Amino acid sequence: MAGIVVVFDFDKTIIECDSDNWVVDELGATDLFNQLLPTMPWNSLMDRMMKELHSQGKTIEDIAEVLKRTPIHPRVVPAIKAAHALGCDLRIVSDANLFFIETILKHLGLEEYFSEINTNPSYVDEEGRLRISPHHDFTKFSHGCSLCPPNMCKGVVIERIQTSVCTEGKKKIIYLGDGSGDYCPSLKLKEGDFVMPRKNFPLFDLICKDPLLIKAGIHEWTDGEELEQILLSLINTISMEENAQFISADCKLQTVSASAHEAFPKALPVQQ
Secondary structure, three states: OOOEEEEEOOOOOOOOOOHHHHHHHHOOOHHHHHHHHHHOOHHHHHHHHHHHHHHOOOOHHHHHHHHOOOOOOOOHHHHHHHHHHOOOEEEEEEEEEHHHHHHHHHHHOOOOOOOEEEEEOEEEOOOOOEEEOOOOOOOOOOOOOOOOOOOOOHHHHHHHHHHHHHHHOOOEEEEEEOOHHHHHHHHHOOEOEEEEEEOOOHHHHHHHHOHHHOOOEEOOEOOHHHHHHHHHHHHHHHHHHHHHHHHHHHHOOOOOOHHHHHOOOOOOOOOO
């Protein structure tokens, strides 16, 4: 399975909520957040909210304690550990921020399972305030993608990962996501890759409008239990197909593994 890269979105994919909203709500700043939301981009707003919370006496420790209470489906952690144990290269592409993600992963005991985290940078300044910066500095120049928010185009990140996959000899990407920001990278996936959209979330709805735009295989999921089942099934299927190809090439045997196809979850039907 060394040839498989599994790319996870974070909010509402690994965890069950939006981490930005979770922190703002739990620390009692929802009204101010909603008041400021129409006036600035989301990423800039989160940096502003960290300033407001700091001015109210909320510490970085307070934020960390809230993050440790973030809801997560009980089968997601085992799914991540199983995929890693099978030799997959696990990565995160998220429009959250590094402090939120690393705090939650460390709390869950998952910080060592991901080879890279692509997200908005963050750091604690000398005053103890969390600062959040854009992944892409849109104040200097645009990333040029009309599908994505100004601070991050996940499609650009996936293209970079695809380049590294080719360099490292890896062959397949499995992408898991839920939001509209996950649509652009889904369009970048190639035949032989897989996208796992969360059913009845924005990514799923966008794909359903025209599934033929997606070159990758499409396998939807509804909760952590299905995420685990479908992800591990896809990994198993890819592995069996690669082994069959290796045996065929090495021994001149035309081996077809019927059980590999039986293991496939139901694919997303093409909408008429």
